[in-house]
Amino acid sequence: xxxxxxxxxxxxxxxxxxxxxxxxxxxxxxxxxxxxxxxxxxxxxxxxxxxxxxxxxxxxxxxxxxxxxxxxxxxxxxxxxxxxxxxxxxxxxxxxxxxxxxxxxxxxxxxxxxxxxxxxxxxxxxxxxxxxxxxxxxxxxxxxxxxxxxxxxxxxxxxxxxxxxxxxxxxxxxxxxxxxxxxxxxxxxxxxxxxxxxxxxxxxxxxxxxxxxxxxx
Amino acid sequence: xxxxxxxxxxxxxxxxxxxxxxxxxxxxxxxxxxxxxxxxxxxxxxxxxxxxxxxxxxxxxxxxxxxxxxxxxxxxxxxxxxxxxxxxxxxxxxxxxxxxxxxxxxxxxxxxxxxxxxxxxxxxxxxxxxxxxxxxxxxxxxxxxxxxxxxxxxxxxxxxxxxxxxxxxxxxxxxxxxxxxxxxxxxxxxxxxxxxxxxxxxxxxxxxxxxxxxxxxxxxxxxxxxxxxxxxxxxxxxxxxxxxxxxxxxxxxxxxxxxxxxxxxxxxxxxxxxxxxxxxxxxxxxxxxxxxxxxxxxxxxxxxxxxxxxxxxxxxxxxxxxxxxxxxxxxxxxxxxxxxxxxxxxxxxxxxxxxxxxxxxxxxxxxxxxxxxxxxxxxxxxxxxxxxxxxxxxxxxxxxxxxxxxxxxxxxxxxxxxxxxxxxxxxxxxxxxxxxxxxxxxxxxxxxxxxxxxxxxxxxxxxxxxxxxxxxxxxxxxxxxxxxxxxxxxxxxxx
Numbered sequence: 001x002x003x004x005x006x007x008x009x010x011x012x013x014x015x016x017x018x019x020x021x022x023x024x025x026x027x028x029x030x031x032x033x034x035x036x037x038x039x040x041x042x043x044x045x046x047x048x049x050x051x052x053x054x055x056x057x058x059x060x061x062x063x064x065x066x067x068x069x070x071x072x073x074x075x076x077x078x079x080x081x082x083x084x085x086x087x088x089x090x091x092x093x094x095x096x097x098x099x100x101x102x103x104x105x106x107x108x109x110x111x112x113x114x115x116x117x118x119x120x121x122x123x124x125x126x127x128x129x130x131x132x133x134x135x136x137x138x139x140x141x142x143x144x145x146x147x148x149x150x151x152x153x154x155x156x157x158x159x160x161x162x163x164x165x166x167x168x169x170x171x172x173x174x175x176x177x178x179x180x181x182x183x184x185x186x187x188x189x190x191x192x193x194x195x196x197x198x199x200x201x202x203x204x205x206x207x208x209x210x211x212x213x214x215x216x217x
Numbered sequence: 218x219x220x221x222x223x224x225x226x227x228x229x230x231x232x233x234x235x236x237x238x239x240x241x242x243x244x245x246x247x248x249x250x251x252x253x254x255x256x257x258x259x260x261x262x263x264x265x266x267x268x269x270x271x272x273x274x275x276x277x278x279x280x281x282x283x284x285x286x287x288x289x290x291x292x293x294x295x296x297x298x299x300x301x302x303x304x305x306x307x308x309x310x311x312x313x314x315x316x317x318x319x320x321x322x323x324x325x326x327x328x329x330x331x332x333x334x335x336x337x338x339x340x341x342x343x344x345x346x347x348x349x350x351x352x353x354x355x356x357x358x359x360x361x362x363x364x365x366x367x368x369x370x371x372x373x374x375x376x377x378x379x380x381x382x383x384x385x386x387x388x389x390x391x392x393x394x395x396x397x398x399x400x401x402x403x404x405x406x407x408x409x410x411x412x413x414x415x416x417x418x419x420x421x422x423x424x425x426x427x428x429x430x431x432x433x434x435x436x437x438x439x440x441x442x443x444x445x446x447x448x449x450x451x452x453x454x455x456x457x458x459x460x461x462x463x464x465x466x467x468x469x470x471x472x473x474x475x476x477x478x479x480x481x482x483x484x485x486x487x488x489x490x491x492x493x494x495x496x497x498x499x500x501x502x503x504x505x506x507x508x509x510x511x512x513x514x515x516x517x518x519x520x521x522x523x524x525x526x527x528x529x530x531x532x533x534x535x536x537x538x539x540x541x542x543x544x545x546x547x548x549x550x551x552x553x554x555x556x557x558x559x560x561x562x563x564x565x566x567x568x569x570x571x572x573x574x575x576x577x578x579x580x581x582x583x584x585x586x587x588x589x590x591x592x593x594x595x596x597x598x599x600x601x602x603x604x605x606x607x608x609x610x611x612x613x614x615x616x617x618x619x620x621x622x623x624x625x626x627x628x629x630x631x632x633x634x635x636x637x638x639x640x641x642x643x644x645x646x647x648x649x650x651x652x653x654x655x656x657x658x659x660x661x662x663x664x665x666x667x668x669x670x671x672x673x674x675x676x677x678x679x680x681x682x683x684x685x686x687x688x689x690x691x692x693x694x695x696x697x698x699x700x701x702x703x704x705x706x707x708x709x710x711x712x
Contacts, residue, residue, distance in 0.1 A: 061514035112517040
């Protein structure tokens with residue numbers, strides 16, 4: 001297949017959020033000798049950015065944005081090291097480590113935040129749910145993110161956000177921390193020494209930009 | 218200036234006579250069949266060894282690694298058939314006990330907010346134990362509130378380990394009505410709560426007859442339950458304490474985008490734990506609960522009110538009636554930040570729909586911002602909405618006395634009905650406002666433009682100042698103190 005058609009395919013598969021087809025398209029592209037960085041720069045990324053813009057204008061909706069983000073993730077995962085390495089070479093406002101704190105298994109809010117951050121160009125590493133403070137510390141040391149995001153849905157588990165921040169600070173790790181989740185309030189964020197609080201996914205993106213010193217800050 | 222408070226009246230449930238069908242018999246049957254298929258094919262996640270063992274013994278196919286049980290239709294239907302159709306929610310004051318008899322519809326407070334609009338300062342602040350007590354006190358006074366669900370707000374000044382117990386204590390102290398916490402999420406906490414209730418009612422048999430609290434759990438949609446909550450409910454069921462599980466599937470996120478698909482997930486996540494309880498303790502009182510909704514397409518958040526919510530809220534009771542079991546439906550969960558037009562729109566429509574399909578319990582009144590901020594005024598204004606709906610749902614009786622043909626002929630053309638005995642006989646059936654403003658414009662202007670909010674503020678302050686609930690005996694208080702201390706020690710030892 002000629003290069004333009006392949007790039008068009010890559011754009012389509014992310015723009016339309018065709019999660020199941022994304023890996024196949026990425027494989028085809030690499031098999032036909034396309035440069036991984038070109039795949040990203042000219043194929044997948046512009047599609048995700050456009051979905052992000054259209055979401056911002058109210059033309060696309062959250063599930064469509066999540067589907068586009070997942071299609072992109074699939075493409076990155078299957079073609080693995082090559083593409084992921086190329087991803088690192090692209091300019092990004094920052095790397096964000098996300099997770100739901102220990103004792104809490106609520107996933108969705110954090111995933112939505114992750115999708116929006118990805119569409120805004122951030123590199124997102126999602127640690128999953130029920131993540132102990134120590135894991136946050138270890139992965140922060142390992143991956144050197146510019147920002148860590150802590151999610152909690154319950155009044156009984158949000159106290160773990162404080163614990164994560166304490167563990168990071170005690171270990172002398174300097175990283176920005178943002179917190180969110182249904183019971184979290186600005187006063188709670190301030191009390192536990194978080195660098196920021198966002199009430200929903202869109203404001204989480206604005207906050208992430210501000211905390212990482214990027215555009216819109 | 219505030220006057221003296223009239224005495225508290227008896228609880229006023231709704232007895233709906235108007236009816237509404239959203240799904241129809243065919244729709245209900247399709248949802249029921251789809252739910253049975255999902256229970257059997259996909260199964261449900263029960264992250265509790267005890268729960269999985271019970272389900273495996275009953276003939277369910279259990280995947281221990283994934284903690285998923287597939288429930289065959291025959292096992293499901295036999296278990297459901299064992300659940301009692303009617304039972305009682307007891308109360309500290311036996312006169313406040315509620316009969317879930319299929320005839321009445323009971324409103325409760327809303328639950329687990331994290332902030333409160335301070336009654337004096339007017340601004341929102343983090344909620345405390347005192348707010349739990351005060352919200353229970355006001356709920357105790359209001360006749361539209363049949364039971365106290367929640368706690369209305371979280372007692373965030375109390376350590377997490379004993380918070381559910383201190384919240385139950387505050388609720389019992391504030392009201393003699395039935396209390397239904399949604400914070401009993403481990404077997405240990407459930408045991409302590411049972412002990413507190415035993416201390417109040419005086420014995421295990423009396424507690425079975427008059428369960429002064431019941432347990433509400435949240436499901437983990439789609440197709441999942443919380444392990445601690447399941448084990449807590451098993452402890453409660455063992456003591457005859459009613460339990461219910463509340464799925465809150467959110468279309469587009471934790472349920473299909475389509476409303477029928479949402480109802481299938483709702484049905485599965487309400488049925489699965491109910492089946493478990495019936496397998497473990499056949500005949501234990503259980504109820505359905507639900508608060509199905511749709512995701513906000515832009516923020517991904519909980520909307521707390523939309524046409525889809527109103528339809529789902531009305532429709533799910535039709536499914537529950539198919540099983541013959543009572544339902545507690547989430548209502549009045551407005552996303553409005555203030556007690557305003559939006560709050561009235563959401564709370565009226567979300568309440569009238571389940572009332573018109575004959576729902577047994579409605580939870581609940583008083584919270585704003587998607588069940589996050591408690592407002593005393595909103596609680597009172599929600600009770601006003603409740604009283605309007607109570608009247609509307611009575612419908613119109615047509616018989617000779619109501620038609621009044623004789624009277625109309627007697628009064629004849631151009632007369633009036635003002636002082637007629639027929640008018641005097643029937644006028645008290647006409648709805649009267651408690652806080653809705655009907656004053657003439659000039660009077661309203663002279664009063665400083667006081668409306669429903671100001672009237673509700675005055676009433677709330679008067680209730681807090683003057684109303685005293687039925688007291689808890691000092692000996693019971695001492696026993697509770699002992700239980701709370703023991704629970705705190707146990708929690709400390711566990712850490």
